[in-house]
């Protein structure tokens with residue numbers, strides 16, 4: 322087995338243990354392999370080891386990889402998870418299946434309009450990124466404004482509102498990790514429970530949180546999608562988060 326395949330097995334085991342500890346079901350947590358800065362060959366290796374969902378942060382790097390792997394496209398889903406500027410939305414709307422990092426309406430509106438130009442493509446799946454550690458990070462909308470943004474996105478035609486994403490400030494303190502994730506979960510549940518009968522919230526089922534160093538805490542607090550890079554592909558050369 323190659324290194325990536327071995328790492329994947331280890332990450333899957335960590336996820337399983339965390340799911341068991343939280344008395345949840347294994348199907349409730351999906352693994353997103355974050356392949357940013359790693360070449361298409363690394364994605365292929367992970368794919369051959371059974372991984373199908375991949376996350377990318379940089380539009381240009383990602384699109385090159387996606388095009389290189391276009392033959393494998395039926396087996397892959399691509400998730401955009403990095404900061405997104407308006408001048409890059411078109412390429413994201415054309416090439417990705419999901420965007421986790423929507424933090425303003427203008428971006429969601431552009432993605433919806435531009436996705437609509439590709440009538441053969443399914444709607445783009447969107448998560449709203451919330452900012453749980455307000456001082457440390459500039460990305461993400463304030464928790465208090467998340468519901469308003471979700472409401473507006475739920476009305477757009479060519480996107481589907483899927484849930485919330487968060488990147489808490491890094492800490493090795495498990496209690497602090499859980500506290501941040503619990504805050505996101507509370508926000509997610511409040512929005513979901515307020516809008517249960519609205520069609521635009523029918524697929525609001527995703528809590529995208531947890532990375533290589535804190536996936537256990539995230540799963541304990543209800544994460545449905547963990548985004549794992551380093552633990553699968555190894556250390557990145559560039560500082561990228």
Ligand SMILES: *Cc1c(COP(=O)(O)O)cnc(C)c1O
Pocket residue numbers: 355357378402403488532533534548549550551552561562
């Ligand atoms: C890079 C990145 C990850 C993966 O982080 P690791 O610590 O390498 O697992 C997850 N989410 C986002 C948004 C990222 O930018």
